[in-house]
Amino acid sequence: MNFAFYGxxxxxxxxxxLEGIADLSDEEKQAIxxxxxxVKVFEADTDVVRxxxxxxxxxxxxxxxxxxxxxxxxxxxxxxxxxxxGDIPDLQSLHLHVMDNSIGTLVTASVAMIPHESLRKMLRRxxxxxxxLWRETLIDGAMLREWMVGIGRRTAYQRVxxxxxxxxxxxxxxxxxxxxxxxxxxxxxxxxxxxxxxxxHVNRVLQDLRGHGLIVLRGGALRIPDLKALWQVAExxxxxxxxxxx
Amino acid sequence: MNFAFYGxxxxxxxxxxLEGIADLSDEEKQAIxxxxxxVKVFEADTDVVRxxxxxxxxxxxxxxxxxxxxxxxxxxxxxxxxxxxGDIPDLQSLHLHVMDNSIGTLVTASVAMIPHESLRKMLRRxxxxxxxLWRETLIDGAMLREWMVGIGRRTAYQRVxxxxxxxxxxxxxxxxxxxxxxxxxxxxxxxxxxxxxxxxHVNRVLQDLRGHGLIVLRGGALRIPDLKALWQVAExxxxxxxxxxx
DNA sequence: CGAAGGCTTGATAGACCTCAAACACAGTGG
DNA sequence: CCACTGTGTTTGAGGTCTATCAAGCCTTCG
Numbered sequence: 001m002n003f004a005f006y007g008x009x010x011x012x013x014x015x016x017x018l019e020g021i022a023d024l025s026d027e028e029k030q031a032i033x034x035x036x037x038x039v040k041v042f043e044a045d046t047d048v049v050r051x052x053x054x055x056x057x058x059x060x061x062x063x064x065x066x067x068x069x070x071x072x073x074x075x076x077x078x079x080x081x082x083x084x085x086g087d088i089p090d091l092q093s094l095h096l097h098v099m100d101n102s103i104g105t106l107v108t109a110s111v112a113m114i115p116h117e118s119l120r121k122m123l124r125r126x127x128x129x130x131x132x133l134w135r136e137t138l139i140d141g142a143m144l145r146e147w148m149v150g151i152g153r154r155t156a157y158q159r160v161x162x163x164x165x166x167x168x169x170x171x172x173x174x175x176x177x178x179x180x181x182x183x184x185x186x187x188x189x190x191x192x193x194x195x196x197x198x199x200x201h202v203n204r205v206l207q208d209l210r211g212h213g214l215i216v217l218r219g220g221a222l223r224i225p226d227l228k229a230l231w232q233v234a235e236x237x238x239x240x241x242x243x244x245x246x
Numbered sequence: 247m248n249f250a251f252y253g254x255x256x257x258x259x260x261x262x263x264l265e266g267i268a269d270l271s272d273e274e275k276q277a278i279x280x281x282x283x284x285v286k287v288f289e290a291d292t293d294v295v296r297x298x299x300x301x302x303x304x305x306x307x308x309x310x311x312x313x314x315x316x317x318x319x320x321x322x323x324x325x326x327x328x329x330x331x332g333d334i335p336d337l338q339s340l341h342l343h344v345m346d347n348s349i350g351t352l353v354t355a356s357v358a359m360i361p362h363e364s365l366r367k368m369l370r371r372x373x374x375x376x377x378x379l380w381r382e383t384l385i386d387g388a389m390l391r392e393w394m395v396g397i398g399r400r401t402a403y404q405r406v407x408x409x410x411x412x413x414x415x416x417x418x419x420x421x422x423x424x425x426x427x428x429x430x431x432x433x434x435x436x437x438x439x440x441x442x443x444x445x446x447h448v449n450r451v452l453q454d455l456r457g458h459g460l461i462v463l464r465g466g467a468l469r470i471p472d473l474k475a476l477w478q479v480a481e482x483x484x485x486x487x488x489x490x491x492x
Numbered sequence: 493c494g495a496a497g498g499c500t501t502g503a504t505a506g507a508c509c510t511c512a513a514a515c516a517c518a519g520t521g522g
Numbered sequence: 523c524c525a526c527t528g529t530g531t532t533t534g535a536g537g538t539c540t541a542t543c544a545a546g547c548c549t550t551c552g
Contacts, residue, residue: 070395073481078395092388095381100388100486124373134380135341141387142338142346144394149316149324151397152442156540187498196398198541203500219549235319240346402508433530444509449532 009033013062013112013174017086020173021139021244022132031122031129037112042105048090049103055093057113061085064109065185069193070101079194080144082106082167082186086174091137094119107185139242146240151196154235159195160205161234164215168224169238181216181223255279259308259358259420263332266419267385267490268378277368277375283358294336294349294357301339303359307331310355311431315439316347325440326390328352328413328432332420337383340365353431385488392486397442400481405441406451407480410461414470415484427462427469 009015009029018024024032039062042048048059048066061083068081068089080101083089089103094116123130143166150159167184171177186194192202209215214230216223224230231237255261255275264270270278285308288294294305294312307329314327314335326347329335335349340362369376389412396405413430417423432440438448455461460476462469470476477483 068391070391072395072399076399078398080391080394092384095377096384096388096488098485098488100488101391127370127373130376131341134383137380137384137387138338138342141383141390142342144387144390145314145316145326145347148326148390148394148397149318151394152324153318153322189498199498200500200542201540204540207500239344242342242344242346434532435530445530446510446532447508450508453532 013086014060014088016174018132018136019244021135021242023244024132025128028126028129031126035114035122036118037114039110039112042109042111044105044107044109047102047104048109048111049093049099051099051102053099054097055090055099055116057115058088058091058093058119059103060112060114061087061089062110062112064111065106066103066109066111067106067190067194068101068103077193078196079190080147081140082194084167084170084174084176088114088133088136091133091140106190135242142240142242156195156197156201156205157208158234159197160191160202161209161214161230162236163191163195164222164224165227165231165234165236166238166241168227169241169243173243179227180225181221183220184217184222185220259332260306260334262420264378264382265490267381267488269490270378271374274372274375277372281360281368282364283360285356285358288351288355288357290351290353290355292351294351294355295339295345296348297345299345300343301336301345301362303361304334304337304339304365305349306358306360307333307335308356308358310357311352312349312355312357313352313436313440314347314349323439324442325436326393327386328440330413330416330420330422334360334379334382337379337386352436381488388486388488402441402443402447402451403454404480405443406437406448407455407460407476408482409437409441410468410470411473411477411480411482412484412487414473415487415489419489425473426471427467429466430463430468431466 009032010019012033015024015029015032018032037060038057049055051070063085066083066089067079068083069077069079071077081089083103090099093099123133146166150162154162164184168177168182171182172179176182188202188206189199191197192199195202197205206215206217210217213225214233216225255278258279261270261275261278264278283306284303295301297316309331312329312335313325314329315323315325317323327335329349336345339345369379392412396408400408414423414428417428418425422428434448434452435445437443438445441448443451452461452463456463459471460479462471
């Protein structure tokens with residue numbers, strides 16, 4: 001369907017993302033640009049990939065927010081990660097053939113499907129890209145671990161604050177979102193599923209954060225008047241994101 | 247210090263582990279056997295690697311139990327994984343140069359240090375082994391996600407049961423532990439740190455499990471009279487471990 | 493205007509935590 | 523052989539964070 005649609009290499013979402021964690025040679029950028037992309041648009045609240053699927057493509061987020069989640073037998077849900085443009089949430093499917101979790105949209109999202117075959121061919125030819133994508137999956141794991149610390153040991157208040165901090169850094173890195181805020185198209189219900197909290201409690205915590213002047217949240221727009229203060233409350237330290245500068 | 251110490255390939259802990267998730271050619275086994283190992287013994291409750299370290303080796307567990315954990319500013323701890331012989335808990339350090347978590351022993355443990363350089367050389371020469379180790383790190387991530395579902399959404403009772411089920415499968419796979427039980431050299435305090443629970447509550451949950459006849463736990467010896475029953479309570483499904491048979 | 497989805501609020505209940513103390517057991521030393 | 527110590531387990535009694543239930547409110551959209 002679509003291909004070197006991103007005239008400038010730096011507009012390709014994957015290149016933009018990967019440059020946040022590693023340096024890319026021109027040749028490597030060319031290889032990424034040459035990947036065949038089939039862009040699909042998914043409505044809000046739709047599954048892109050489902051648990052037990054055996055995908056033949058990876059999905060690169062081009063636009064919108066998606067999440068990784070699992071369902072429990074009784075229908076409750078645990079969200080295990082939010083993914084933004086440039087992320088490949090099911091990169092694992094390259095080596096884990098059966099999905100052990102689902103990927104679903106939170107809002108309308110454009111997703112570029114990349115055949116495993118094309119990816120594999122690229123990685124064979126550019127082993128350093130293989131290392132970089134491996135690194136990418138490891139960072140995904142690192143985020144998961146930090147998240148887990150939150151759910152296991154932090155109060156709801158800190159947990160929410162921590163998530164907001166993480167998203168700020170990640171969105172800023174890819175050029176969405178600014179120092180003092182960003183668009184957060186996530187319902188309180190979804191936040192609860194992500195943080196292991198009930199919707200009601202998420203609501204109360206958000207009000208606390210508002211009351212303390214740490215955030216201004218209206219509709220989908222989040223403003224953070226004092227980022228440092230929020231970091232402090234959340235005990236947030238971005239080193240686990242393994243950005244290049246760090 | 248040490249090398250092809252494991253005369254039979256099948257006694258090399260890494261080979262034994264990897265054969266649980268993939269097939270290895272003779273050549274690949276030889277390559278693994280040729281890896282230089284420096285075996286060190288760590289006492290119980292000692293750090294093998296620490297957060298913020300920049301290791302130049304990976305550590306392969308040869309004997310004993312170790313765990314991955316993070317400390318919070320106030321000293322509380324979250325354990326994010328138990329690792330057993332054949333595991334390389336800091337394989338990530340190959341691509342993530344700064345450790346974002348610590349690895350510590352639970353009991354006296356023998357650990358084989360493998361220089362990054364040797365690993366990298368091996369992976370360059372045997373790209374399929376690179377894929378398999380990548381896969382290995384992805385499985386680590388999958389375990390993490392399942393664990394997270396537990397902490398976020400399951401009751402303490404189910405959480406404990408789930409952990410016991412997971413360890414049973416993993417230990418049996420490498421030849422330790424049997425269908426109906428295994429050695430569990432983990433204190434209730436450590437279980438709590440792993441599951442996001444207090445020691446006291448872990449104790450009460452264990453008594454419940456005992457009361458319901460699901461486990462017999464004395465000293466470090468766990469017996470599971472009816473594995474299926476425990477699986478059911480835990481809602482345990484081993485597919486997330488991505489074993490070969492599945 | 494009505495419907496639907498999300499947000500907000502109040503009241504109640506329960507899972508789990510904290511504090512505190514007793515108990516059990518292995519290892520140490522006299 | 524017996525205190526003595528240290529670590530881990532067990533028990534009890536509050537207390538608190540968070541869930542659940544239930545209802546009202548607000549915005550968006552056809």
